């Protein structure tokens with residue numbers, strides 16, 4: 017394991033693995049990443065969007081975020097934890113109910129058929 | 136724990152220099168409770184606790200002392216775990232009296248020596264008062280002056296009762312009657328002599344005392360009121376051992392005498408060391424239960440607060456909590472206590488609330504007297520007739536709780552106050568409606584939020600439910616209280632004249648009912664379509680599942696179809712119930728709780744193969760816990776092959792129909808309750824509803840299936856079935872109401888069809904039938920008119936809608952297993968076949984369960 021620079025891109029999965037308006041989970045280097053897919057973007061009019069965010073829910077200490085319902089709060093896309101229902105912003109991972117809690121976000125990109133992790 | 140086998144010598148108190156010393160005098164009910172409260176607050180970290188009790192038994196339940204004569208021994212009456220003290224390093228000194236307190240050196244003195252204290256709690260209780268009536272010497276005639284307070288006292292009574300025929304109790308109060316009961320249970324002819332003109336003079340008024348007297352005499356106990364015992368004479372040569380000469384009555388012959396003429400606070404240790412005491416006894420305390428020496432507290436029956444002694448255990452417990460709080464740096468106060476009581480004396484219900492005597496100026500009373508049944512109820516109301524001040528109950532305490540709420544919370548009286556004490560035709564005493572809940576009523580038990588706290592939050596400006604939950608934390612625990620919270624919240628807003636915004640959420644400015652109508656009338660088939668036409672934004676975790684449920688009820692589309700999948704919460708999405716560690720539980724349908732041995736074996740095999748924890752649920756079926764997402768399809772494949780179908784335990788839908796075994800086996804059964812349960816469960820399975828629906832069917836009036844606690848309850852009669860509706864178990868139990876009697880099976884099904892569909896149409900989201908029913912204007916009569924008399928002309932339509940749902944039923948799991956596209960979702964990771972590495976189980980009682988955080992940590996240490 018002597019790689020000096022981190023691989024710039026990594027393909028996490030295919031687009032066909034994604035579920036419209038919902039989440040799936042990918043494993044990356046021991047990290048569990050929830051991937052949410054909005055086929056027509058956050059305004060339901062635009063280009064497809066993908067969001068990557070920690071799958072681990074700090075409130076329940078279980079890996080469940082990727083199985084939450086997504087939607088928006090005041091136009092800001094969020095996911096609701098399926099256990100205790102806190103909301104996390106998809107863009108920066110901040111918890112709406114307690115802004116001292118923040119999930120790590122992972123920058124993802126769609127490249128043709130592939131879902132690519134930026135860093 | 137390393138010091139687990141350290142021997143703690145109870146007789147030689149060790150001094151621990153790191154911790155402060157706390158000494159408690161008295162190991163009775165209150166002293167013991169104080170220790171439990173200290174332990175609960177982690178006080179043993181700062182305090183080395185020593186307890187002295189002069190009784191030889193460890194603390195026991197004095198309130199139930201009389202059960203010592205009806206089969207319970209000292210162990211059965213004991214309070215707390217036997218090794219509580221040892222476990223928590225509390226030194227317990229039994230059979231050791233504290234003879235003096237030395238406040239100068241801050242030490243207590245016992246026969247064992249001296250022990251220093253930093254803080255001291257006196258919990259010495261009280262002792263029975265024995266009036267100085269002339270008579271033979273107690274030392275040689277113990278049976279002439281027995282008392283009734285401790286286990287040792289009861290041993291003495293038992294010993295003296297051997298060979299005796301008659302016993303007299305002096306004192307006709309609460310304890311005297313208990314003592315009389317005890318004498319009777321020992322086979323003696325029992326008499327009660329009371330100085331006052333009636334029994335229980337403190338708690339009861341004249342008629343109440345008279346009704347009680349009748350009941351007690353009917354039990355064979357002699358009652359002599361208005362009698363003062365003047366002298367006890369030993370009569371060794373007569374038929375009975377003693378003669379009591381009584382002023383105001385005939386002399387009374389007896390073999391033994393128990394004194395129950397009141398109690399006196401045991402304040403000697405405090406008095407002797409100069410603590411302030413009351414004129415008639417009792418160690419004076421302030422609101423923090425501190426005595427005149429701030430290092431010394433007094434609690435329980437020895438304490439005098441605002442010139443009052445509290446001779447009940449509950450106020451003592453409140454004092455104990457106050458002291459435990461003070462000693463652990465919590466803000467805690469004792470603010471007095473309510474002395475209302477309800478008891479069963481000699482099997483007779485007696486209740487006394489607040490101002491039972493109507494002593495308040497201008498108080499008016501309502502009385503209900505049942506001479507035939509020796510029942511008596513009195514309601515004391517304020518001069519303006521608006522509030523309950525007090526009440527007396529003899530013969531039936533089912534009125535007690537409601538009356539107490541009225542009295543304690545100042546709830547406005549109904550138009551006809553007498554209705555509160557009049558016999559109710561059905562179901563006993565009247566209950567309070569949801570909006571009449573007192574401020575002290577707990578709304579959220581997880582976070583201990585009362586209605587009062589909700590009101591204050593609303594007063595402080597909480598204008599929406601989200602703000603309220605952040606402010607009070609209510610409904611952020613298990614969430615079970617959210618429906619009640621919403622109801623109370625909206626009621627409070629309306630009461631303040633604020634228009635209640637009933638929008639479903641920020642994406643839809645409509646109620647669930649309105650959306651249901653739109654979907655149906657406009658034939659809307661998907662969430663996207665509804666959002667496009669009537670909503671805005673992306674939707675959220677509130678509107679998506681609600682609308683998913685509406686679409687499912689209206690069109691019965693499989694919830695796993697692509698357009699529906701994103702609407703469901705995780706339980707519906709994966710057709711299993713998510714548990715705290717992110718795994719799921721699987722619950723196949725076991726209709727009516729009837730299961731063949733083969734199926735039972737199949738369930739066991741699946742559980743074994745996938746290492747699932749199995750538990751029988753309250754709905755008469757078997758839950759298999761701990762399956763990971765990617766295991767669900769295989770598990771279901773095995774279950775479906777064994778003949779199972781999905782149980783809908785994950786959905787807001789019809790759950791189970793609980794049934795008793797019915798007339799095929801039960802000797803009392805009058806109908807086949809199992810067959811009816813199967814019919815109902817198979818008819819309504821899969822129906823999506825605003826909240827879960829539970830049903831029950833009993834084969835006769837004995838009601839073994841507890842159908843009256845269900846949304847729909849069916850009870851067999853000789854002539855057919857009785858239908859009950861809108862019951863509820865859970866957090867806020869509600870008795871189902873009788874809806875129709877002696878109907879045949881066809882009619883039963885028709886009514887239930889209509890009822891369920893009407894509920895689906897008109898209920899709010901997540902509103903159980905019980906809450907829905909309470910919110911229906913027009914109440915049960917309206918509901919009967921709609922369902923039975925078809926007053927809205929909806930009957931046929933409702934039935935047709937139900938039939939559509941029934942006809943299009945399919946097992947969602949069978950549907951999903953047949954579709955590889957749907958199964959794609961059942962992957963823990965889309966790019967790896969492994970399971971979630973963070974899921975760790977430990978074994979308990981031969982089954983797996985999720986490891987706790989500390990266990991995971993120690994496992995990790997072992998692995999390293």
Ligand SMILES: Cc1cc2nc3c(=O)[nH]c(=O)nc-3n(C[C@H](O)[C@H](O)[C@H](O)COP(=O)(O)OP(=O)(O)OC[C@H]3O[C@@H](n4cnc5c(N)ncnc54)[C@H](O)[C@@H]3O)c2cc1C
Nearest residue numbers: 161163164165188189197232233259260435436446447448
């Ligand atoms: C038969 C009976 C029925 C009752 N029924 C009810 C009821 O239905 N509801 C209700 O609320 N209450 C009832 N009570 C009252 C209730 O039991 C008391 O309110 C409660 O026990 C008071 O607790 P306490 O700790 O203050 O006193 P106690 O329980 O009396 O405890 C005090 C302890 O301190 C010990 N002690 C005293 N002096 C010393 C000393 N110097 N050194 C060491 N130890 C000492 C005593 O031996 C005793 O063990 C009943 C009582 C009796 C006797």
Ligand code: HEM
Nearest residue numbers: 136138139140141142143179180183220221222223224225
């Ligand atoms: C969560 C559980 C527990 C907590 C928080 C706890 C806490 C404590 C504390 C604070 C003490 C120190 C008491 C002192 O010496 O002042 C103590 C002592 C002790 N504990 Fe525990 N304990 C727990 C469970 C147990 C269990 C399960 C056992 C035995 C089965 C046990 C046995 C003991 C014993 C024997 C002592 C020493 C008592 C003595 O001799 O002084 N404890 N415990």
Ligand code: SF4
Nearest residue numbers: 612613614615865866
């Ligand atoms: S299952 Fe038990 S712990 Fe869980 S919510 Fe119900 S009552 Fe509470």
Ligand code: SF4
Nearest residue numbers: 795801804834835839
């Ligand atoms: S409800 Fe009646 S029929 Fe059913 S088990 Fe009980 S006694 Fe038997």
Ligand code: FES
Nearest residue numbers: 579581612613614
């Ligand atoms: S969250 Fe309120 S009772 Fe659990």
